[in-house]
Amino acid sequence: MLSELKLDQPRKLRVALVCGSLREGSCTKVALEYVANYIESHADAFHLDLQLAPLPFFTEQNKQENQLVIEFIDQIKNADAILIGTPEYHGSLTGVLKNALDYLSKDELKNKPIALVAVGAGQYGGIGALDAMSSIMKNLHALVIPYQAAISSSHKVIQNGEVVLNEYKSRLEHVAEQLLLFTKRISSTDIQHQTVAA
């Protein structure tokens, strides 16, 4: 079904992964890894790890001078697409993730395909965080992929570092597929940089 991705592709697509959890063995990381594994059959997936390379709180000075920040912005800019995952805290993305996004701008994200995954412990876990991330991405003129995955009651879905429910495996695979399909259409072109003619 994804066979078209194997054809006529001048180079492998590059997908950046950003995880909003700092916790060792977090369910969000497990979910992102699951998506990344699927992606890696068709594209390069690379992690921008906020735990290994922690970004300081946003200031203009840090944006200009901090090497980790400069590297982070650069990697986002060079990615064809981005997969963002977050645990849901209070119906929204985490502060550490929002802080990382604070360093970005339309320069890096305009019309760039973004897939979203959110993980929450409760009955409705993830829904609010997906909304919050969609709104932020809309503000940055990124292209939010319509299909998104909320992993609610996460302790039932992810156990011992594995996604254990087939329904959620399918949802995460669908996130990966849709991200790749849209990215193939969008990134291979200059659509990201089209502007109103003077």
Add this chain to the structure above:
Amino acid sequence: MLSELKLDQPRKLRVALVCGSLREGSCTKVALEYVANYIESHADAFHLDLQLAPLPFFTEQNKQENQLVIEFIDQIKNADAILIGTPEYHGSLTGVLKNALDYLSKDELKNKPIALVAVGAGQYGGIGALDAMSSIMKNLHALVIPYQAAISSSHKVIQNGEVVLNEYKSRLEHVAEQLLLFTKRISSTDIQHQTVAA
């Protein structure tokens, strides 16, 4: 700049316009017309007029049996892309527009490119309505175009049935361009109907 749209297109794209105002000479209609004129150089734009063909309030029975409803759903289904405009009432889209959207489903809207325009009288007019429509479209798995136009302080922007400020003309033209560019990439393919492989 849109020259690529003239090439290799098997047929003209079809863009449906839906206006959330019932008022004669509404600013929203003027703004939609402005976008439609721009679109018409490159695609067919057709109005689904909720004033000429008023849909009854949503019920399951109306969805099955009302001829105007059936026609409305069918036209949306056959469009390659949709341009939706609404006046902002209380930071959201109008009831008459939401009622029309209530008849739709993922069957008609999945991965379909949607451009959004909102018009409000106040200082922040339109912003809330764009958010509300984005959220509804996300729920229906439509592909919301990142660039959207809010026309605030609408009495300054639209006068005597014309868009009079150049800045807003540019914004509306950019909405049209982006909608066409994304639609060309997305609708010419089967991306709208990709599903997880069994």
Add this chain to the structure above:
Amino acid sequence: MLSELKLDQPRKLRVALVCGSLREGSCTKVALEYVANYIESHADAFHLDLQLAPLPFFTEQNKQENQLVIEFIDQIKNADAILIGTPEYHGSLTGVLKNALDYLSKDELKNKPIALVAVGAGQYGGIGALDAMSSIMKNLHALVIPYQAAISSSHKVIQNGEVVLNEYKSRLEHVAEQLLLFTKRISSTDIQHQTVAA
């Protein structure tokens, strides 16, 4: 626990109920009735029924002249508090409910306590509709009660016209209690009409 409500109250509080469903025997109506029964031990609860007294689509002329509309606005104005319930359509409130709200303004709703209930068939049903209603109410400067009830997987919660799960009975009772407690504090005073001193 609500004993304080029986003391020093000059008159019974008046709570208006507005239901966003036109369907006979809708789950939303059942949920609102459940809350209303609880409220009626302590206050007068009265329905503003959009099925019995259907409001036309919003126009300025209808707002000025339509008798059902004038009556609706008047009843909202005279209520001490409002309980609004809606089925969730596409992650939002229904069009028929939004259309009714389109007729209202800060004149009737400023600082007025509002309780919200939403009902959806799916796993996350109701969450989006609560958000959408909260946002609209915030725009109208109404006082949205923090505790809200989402009734997801509604076919499991409401059967044969009754709320059958105890957990959801408790949630709906808590909505009623919180609405009454806040209304007693707010409506007995001029807080609703405080403005910045000239």
Add this chain to the structure above:
Amino acid sequence: MLSELKLDQPRKLRVALVCGSLREGSCTKVALEYVANYIESHADAFHLDLQLAPLPFFTEQNKQENQLVIEFIDQIKNADAILIGTPEYHGSLTGVLKNALDYLSKDELKNKPIALVAVGAGQYGGIGALDAMSSIMKNLHALVIPYQAAISSSHKVIQNGEVVLNEYKSRLEHVAEQLLLFTKRISSTDIQHQTVAA
């Protein structure tokens, strides 16, 4: 007009101020100071300064063990009301502020009155951040004060460390007044701790 606040108050109300900017001389701090000055005629206002006492990124361990975090949570718990201000980054609150909020829970915020102010450089600056904060506070069951202040085009409103436009002075004063009025009604009672009777 606020004379009622001087009567029958057993002790002065305590209002905590939280600022989402780390920048020296930020417009958000200026706006919060303006509100705080007004509040201080009627209540104690105290700053929880994320610059002087920076909280580490959220982890469960930090929540249990970090002294600055423990102090922050304690101060929020003991406040009768909270005033939160944020610069708007990408249509939302800042990461540093979200990270601070990540440490809080319904234990500290249930039914607690919260006033919101947001500051942005652009035409619509602040609106998105108010929405984002409202949504987070709703999730924590806090009582969001209906009247909120967005300071858009902030360079015109705040100059040389002062609020210079009278219209915005009035808006900020109204935020202060409304917060005090609601807090007087709510915090003087046990309403914050009402629960459903067993």
